[in-house]
Amino acid sequence: MHIHRTPDQIAADRARYEDHQRRGLTFAPKALPDPSPLPAPPPDPARVLGTEVIAGGWYWTCTLTAGQVIRVEGAAGTSVSLAVWAARDASERLNLPDTVKVQWTTELRKGRVLLSDMGRVLLSITEDSSGAHDALTGGSSAADVGQGVRNCRDNMVLAAGKLGLDRRDIPAVLTLFAPVRVDAGGHFGWRGSLLSGRA
Amino acid sequence: MDQIFDIPAERPWSGIVRQGQTIRIEDSFGQQAIDTIFYAAHDFGERYSSQETLKANGRAYIETGAKVMSSEGRLMLTVTADTSGRHDTCAGCCSCESNTVRFGHDTRYLHACRENFILELSRHGMGKRDIVPNINFFMNVPISPNGAMTIDDGISAPGDHVELLAAMDVLCVISNCPQINNPCNGFDPTPIRVVIRDGIGG
Numbered sequence: 001m002h003i004h005r006t007p008d009q010i011a012a013d014r015a016r017y018e019d020h021q022r023r024g025l026t027f028a029p030k031a032l033p034d035p036s037p038l039p040a041p042p043p044d045p046a047r048v049l050g051t052e053v054i055a056g057g058w059y060w061t062c063t064l065t066a067g068q069v070i071r072v073e074g075a076a077g078t079s080v081s082l083a084v085w086a087a088r089d090a091s092e093r094l095n096l097p098d099t100v101k102v103q104w105t106t107e108l109r110k111g112r113v114l115l116s117d118m119g120r121v122l123l124s125i126t127e128d129s130s131g132a133h134d135a136l137t138g139g140s141s142a143a144d145v146g147q148g149v150r151n152c153r154d155n156m157v158l159a160a161g162k163l164g165l166d167r168r169d170i171p172a173v174l175t176l177f178a179p180v181r182v183d184a185g186g187h188f189g190w191r192g193s194l195l196s197g198r199a
Numbered sequence: 200m201d202q203i204f205d206i207p208a209e210r211p212w213s214g215i216v217r218q219g220q221t222i223r224i225e226d227s228f229g230q231q232a233i234d235t236i237f238y239a240a241h242d243f244g245e246r247y248s249s250q251e252t253l254k255a256n257g258r259a260y261i262e263t264g265a266k267v268m269s270s271e272g273r274l275m276l277t278v279t280a281d282t283s284g285r286h287d288t289c290a291g292c293c294s295c296e297s298n299t300v301r302f303g304h305d306t307r308y309l310h311a312c313r314e315n316f317i318l319e320l321s322r323h324g325m326g327k328r329d330i331v332p333n334i335n336f337f338m339n340v341p342i343s344p345n346g347a348m349t350i351d352d353g354i355s356a357p358g359d360h361v362e363l364l365a366a367m368d369v370l371c372v373i374s375n376c377p378q379i380n381n382p383c384n385g386f387d388p389t390p391i392r393v394v395i396r397d398g399i400g401g
Contacts (some may be wrong), residue, residue, distance in 0.1 A: 100289065117313075
C-alpha cells in the first residue's frame with residue numbers, strides 16, 4: 001500500500017492550486033496586450049541585421065542572441081512551423097506542453113512566452129498581428145502530403161541535421177498562422193476567421 | 200501467460216510490448232495520472248509523437264479507437280479498451296523546473312516525472328533529449344474552444360484501465376506521476392498495475 005497524504009496536506013495543496021488556476025484562467029488573459037496592427041509597420045532599416053525570404057515548402061535556421069528580435073511574416077495562406085533550441089545546449093529546447101500548461105492556454109499570442117523543457121523562456125511574443133497559431137497538432141509529414149512533396153517533418157530533419165542534431169532532437173513544433181482550435185466536442189478544426197487576429 | 204507488473208507510487212517502469220500483444224494500464228486506486236512514452240523497440244529514434252497522434256485522430260483526447268502514432272507517421276498501438284474515457288496528450292510531464300515556474304520555488308525539490316523518465320531512459324541508452332511530449336493516461340485536461348486549458352480532477356475510479364494493442368514491437372516507458380501540486384493524482388499519488396498479454400480480449 002502507498003503512504004496516504006493527510007487530509008490537511010491535500011486541502012492545502014488544493015487551495016493553492018485553485019488560487020493558481022483562478023489567476024491563470026481568469027486574471028492573466030485580462031492583462032494581455034492588444035494584438036499588433038495589421039499591416040505591421042516596417043522595422044527601422046537601420047536596426048535590421050538580416051532578411052531571408054524562405055521559399056515555399058523549405059526550411060531555414062538562424063541563431064538569435066538574447067535581446068534580438070525575429071519577425072516572421074507569412075504571405076496570405078502560409079503557415080510556418082517553428083522549432084527552437086538553446087544555442088548553448090541543444091538538449092534544452094522548445095517544450096510546447098510546458099508552454100501551454102504553465103500559461104493555462106493553448107492560444108499563444110502577443111504577451112505570451114515560449115518555454116524550454118528547463119522552465120526558461122526561450123522567446124517572448126512581443127508583437128503579433130495574428131494570434132492564430134497552433135501549439136498542438138504540428139506540421140505536415142510525408143504521410144499527409146505524399147511522397148515527393150516537401151513536408152514539415154523532413155524539413156525539420158534536414159534543419160536539425162545541418163546543426164549537428166538529428167531526429168531525436170526535434171521537439172513538437174509551433175505552427176504560426178494556423179488557426180487550429182478544439183471545439184466543444186473535443187474535435188480539432190481550422191477556424192479561418194481567427195486569422196484576422198481580431199476574433 | 201500474462202505478465203503482471205505492480206508499479207509503486209511515484210516510480211518509473213519500462214517494458215517491451217510485442218506486436219500483437221496487448222498492454223493494460225490500470226489505475227488501481229483511481230485519479231492517478233500515468234505518464235507514458237512509447238519507442239519502437241528496434242529503433243529508439245522512432246518514438247511516440249503527440250502531434251502525429253492528435254492529427255491522425257482529429258481529437259484533443261486519447262479515447263477508445265485512438266491510433267497511437269510514431270514520429271515517422273506509423274501506427275504504434277491502437278487503444279482497444281478504456282473504462283475511464285479521458286486521457287491527455289497535450290500537457291506533457293511535470294518537472295522540477297516547470298514546477299518552479301508553475302507553483303513557486305519551494306516546489307523545486309519535489310520528485311517529478313522528468314526525473315523518472317531520465318532515470319528509466321538511462322537504462323536503455325537514452326537521455327533527456329529522448330523525452331518527448333507523452334500520453335497522460337487518466338489525466339483530465341479539458342481544452343476550451345477559446346484555447347483555455349486546465350488540469351481538472353481526474354474522472355478515473357479505482358480499477359479503471361485502458362488497453363492498447365501493439366502494431367509493432369514497442370518499448371513502453373512509464374512514470375507513475377508523483378505530482379502533488381495539482382489534482383492530476385488527487386494530490387495523493389498511488390500505485391498502478393501493468394499487464395501484458397498475447398492478443399486482444401482475455
